[in-house]
Amino acid sequence: MALAGCNLLPASGPYSVEVTSAATQDTDGVGYKLVPVTAQVVQVLASMDSKGLIGTFRNDRRSIPDIKIGVGDVVGVSIFEASSGGLFIPAEAASRAGNFVDIPAQTVDPNGMISVPYAGQVRAAGLQPSQVEKEIVDRLRNRAIEPQAVVSVKSQRSNSVTVIGEMTTPAKFPLTSSGERVLDAISRGGQITSKGYDLFVTLQRGNREATISFNRLIREPANNVYLQPDDTIYVFSRPRTFLAFGATGRQGQFNFGDDSISLSEAVAKSEGLVDQQADPQSAFLFRVENRTTLERMGVDVSHLPEARIPTIYQVNFREPTGYLLATKIPMRDKDIIYIGNAGSVELTKFLNLVLLGALTVESITNANSNIYGVN
Incomplete structure (x- = not known):
């Protein structure tokens, strides 16, 4: 009777037996897996981290980007001849400085075209300056005296990167042949306005994107990848939180307040287990897990x-190893x-309810006795 009555008692959540029962692990079409924490489980969880930027863009074998001329770039062309009297240099060479x-x-x-006198329309977009130089020389070879050409990009508008988000001066800037990385771009955006452990960086490239915490980007140089033309970097803050319910010292929503925290630290933030109420064997962590992660655990x-x-x-x-394992989750x-x-x-709650009922009946009986004189 006591066990049956427990379901009618007030509680802050499901009873432990309901969580662990196989019958409740597929209720109302919502199936879940109960996974007891073991050393193998902790090993998998400790090694499971987001792929970061290098994981998503690993197939981009290029390191420093191959900067090419693009539509909208401003291009300058200089043409040299070996001696005066040619196509571009007058016969009276002494009247001008240089042979170009x-x-x-x-x-x-x-x-994608530029115009070069006596060479006509020359394709420039998608080519490196040296390739455009060669095309110009080939077209002028039979008309000028040993022509040479130098093509330079005066203003680059096509091979650019955009940096936006929570910074003082969001910017769009051109890439250079020396190569810029993610942190280089973020530094162009000015001062960051949020705390590092709440800050995240998203790199979008074409139809792919990846997000990484700012502190991890600093800590793991491999994720500070080279940028490519038309990349977009979005810097934003997102305070990470967890919820604590049941027999904890304090219930509610809590901020991580750090780049990462363990389960044991999270329990401590919620002021631990209530000594007079908690079942140390029934500490549960709820989350939606990747299928592959559970398979690696043997689930x-x-x-x-x-x-x-x-x-x-x-x-x-209740086991000392439980605390040790929780520090690694x-x-x-x-x-x-x-x-x-x-x-x-729960038994105490039920007995108190029974005692309250008995006292109520006794009070009513005594009241009737006093009013009607009934023994």
Whole structure:
């Protein structure tokens, strides 16, 4: 009767037996996996981190970008001849300084072309300056005296990177042949207005994008990848939080307040387990886990078709090893911690309810006796 009555008692969440029962692991079409925390589970969780920037853009084998002339760039052309009396240098060479002529700078037109006297329309977009130089020389070879050409980009408008987000001076700037990395671009945006542990960086390239925490970007140089033309960098703040319910010292929503925290640190932030109420064997961590992660732990998920599976990790804080394992479990944004009540607490609630009922009946009986004189 006491166990049956427990379901009618007030509580801050599910009873431990309901969480661990196999019958409740597929309720209302919402299936979840209960995973007891072991050394193998912790090893997988500790090694599971987001791929970062290098993981997403690993196939971009280029390091320093191959900067080419593009539509909208302003290009200058200088043409040299070996001696005077040619196509560009007059016979009276002494009347001019040098054996070259500068063609006025011009913008690469929408068709990707520039105009060179006596050479006509020359394609420039998509080519390196040396390739454009060769084309000009080939066209002038039979008309000028041993012609040479120098092509330079006066103003680069096509091979640019955009940096936006929570910084004082968002910017768009051209890439150079020396190569710029992600942190170089962020430094162009001025002062960052948020704390480093709450800051994230998203790199968008074509139809791909990847996000990494700012502190991890600093800590792992491999993720500070070279930028490519038309990349967009978005810097934003997103305070990461977790929720704590049940028999914890304090319930509610808590900020990480650091680049990363462990499960044991998160429990401490919620002021630990209540000594008179908590069941140390019933500490649960709720999250949606990747299917591949559970498979690496040896969890059978063959009956669940989803790629992301609701998962509840159970930690036994009654064992000393439970605390050690919890220090190696990294928390994730929007995780939920739930500490179940001890069985004695539920029994005490029920007995108090029975005692309250008995006292109420006795009070009514005494009242009737006093009013009607009934013994």
